[in-house]
Amino acid sequence: MSERFAEVDKLRAERAIHRAVTCRRSGDVLRRIEGVVLDAVASLSRDAAPALALQNRSRWDNVSFDSSVGLHVTGDVMVTSVRSDCVSSVNRFALILKVLSTIYKLVLSDSYATKRDIYYNDPQLFGSQKTVDSIVDDISCMLKVPRRSLHVLATSKGLISGDLCYLEEDGTRVDCSSSSLAVPVSSNVGNITNIVSSAKFVLIVEKDATFQRLLDDDFCTKLSPCIMITGKGVPDVSSRQMVRKLWDTLHIPVFALVDADPHVHLVVCVFSSQSMSFEAHSLTVPSVLWLGLLPSDIERLRVPQDALIPFTLRDERKLRSLRSRPYTACQPAWDREMDIMQTGKKKAEIQSLTFIAPEFLTRVYLPNKLRYGGWI
Structure with missing residues (x-):
């Protein structure tokens, strides 16, 4: 019986540690999202058009191979600017802010959603599931946090x-x-x-x-x-x-x-x-x-x-x-x-x-x- 209690206590301790780590990570994600929004507000206060700098994930010269890690982002990464005053990127700029808002609410409330949930929340706005998928990955890369820390899950097929x-x-x-x-x-x-x-x-x-x-x-x-x-x-x-x-x-x-x-x-x-x-x-x-x-x-x-x-x-x-x-x-x-x-x-x-x-x-x-x- 004592062994059973010890196992329960161990499990409770592990969960408590996990919750503490999760809270610390959540606070970091919230601060990073707030930083993106504050940068946009600061641009507006200077009468400048807000822009987002996204790492270009489609270029091989942005990644290198390490046998102990696999492909990973290099230190000097080429970025793409998504501007709010450019016809070709203003729509994506707005969609990124929309998804950032959703992620902020998820992290703040300690709840989770799938990428499919986000898409079906406003399918006409996003146009396709692929758009949401790409934006979530861009945000993860922009904030430099793992996607799981965004509280956005991929529907598993495995x-x-x-x-x-x-x-x-x-x-x-x-x-x-x-x-x-x-x-x-x-x-x-x-x-x-x-x-x-x-x-x-x-x-x-x-x-x-x-x-x-x-x-x-x-x-x-x-x-x-x-x-x-x-x-x-x-x-x-x-x-x-x-x-x-x-x-x-x-x-x-x-x-x-x-x-x-x-x-x-x-x-x-x-x-x-x-x-x-x-x-x-x-x-x-x-x-x-x-x-x-x-x-x-x-x-x-x-x-x-x-x-x-x-x-x-x-x-x-x-x-x-x-x-x-x-x-x-x-x-x-x-x-x-x-x-x-x-x-x-x-x-x-x-x-x-x-x-x-x-x-x-x-x-x-x-x-x-x-x-x-x-x-x-």
């Missing part, structure tokens, strides 16, 4: 399963160990606590269909205790935050299972994405290992030609673009795989392994990969 338990912010205990059902990734990853796991590794699975196949085959328990997560394609922010949180907390390797395709190769690279490089420390896992499907596997396993897909001109352009990016020089193994892809001008989906045998992926391919690497 799923997670395996040897993992944790507590949501409201105290709900989440158990991901069911062999037949996956759990939706939390929309508020930053506030989950008490992560408990005996997993040996995290496996990022690109496609939901492959994830479900591994789930049906009870992959997480048959081979070795592990955690599987899918973003159902390009991973959303919540899925990326979850992978980073698991990596920071559990200190276990992270693998990626994606198609041998120059476009979805970005599913691995997006964990160090250009547009979100200002949040590298909460989103990126620079040590992600590309487990498969590798272009070299296509040759080595003699995947039938019928299962391969010829390159298009768009594929070739994408591959050239990938090879010019800053992180490829730090990943010689990836570069060799892209060499093979460029020479063969073929791509393949993970499902192509079923042409070898229906259960080849779960019974042969993944077990051998993990055993050869010494991970199980």
Whole structure:
């Protein structure tokens, strides 16, 4: 009984510390928003048009690659001025102030909203969900605070399963160990606590269909205790935050299972994405290992030609673009795989392994990969 009370006291203490840290961060965010508004008022008092300086997140020369962090914003960043007296930017200026006002109210009241909530609060004003998404990211970058500190959440599309338990912010205990059902990734990853796991590794699975196949085959328990997560394609922010949180907390390797395709190769690279490089420390896992499907596997396993897909001109352009990016020089193994892809001008989906045998992926391919690497 005394052990139970001690555990309760520990949990209360952790929550109290978490609340104190959250309050301190909230106060900082409020002050930064007030600073933006005061700068605008000061401009008006001088009969000058207010303007906002936003970091240009679409330029590669604004980011650099560090093997311990991933892509991150450089010290000398080019900025774009969003002016209130310019026809081309006045509308965006007004929308940014509108979203800043919403964020201020959320932080002040310690409540949360999704980006979708903000959009549907006035869809005619914003025009599209994409506009809201971009503005929230710009504000996060402008204020130099993580997006979770803005109390704006992204609607999660990811799923997670395996040897993992944790507590949501409201105290709900989440158990991901069911062999037949996956759990939706939390929309508020930053506030989950008490992560408990005996997993040996995290496996990022690109496609939901492959994830479900591994789930049906009870992959997480048959081979070795592990955690599987899918973003159902390009991973959303919540899925990326979850992978980073698991990596920071559990200190276990992270693998990626994606198609041998120059476009979805970005599913691995997006964990160090250009547009979100200002949040590298909460989103990126620079040590992600590309487990498969590798272009070299296509040759080595003699995947039938019928299962391969010829390159298009768009594929070739994408591959050239990938090879010019800053992180490829730090990943010689990836570069060799892209060499093979460029020479063969073929791509393949993970499902192509079923042409070898229906259960080849779960019974042969993944077990051998993990055993050869010494991970199980």
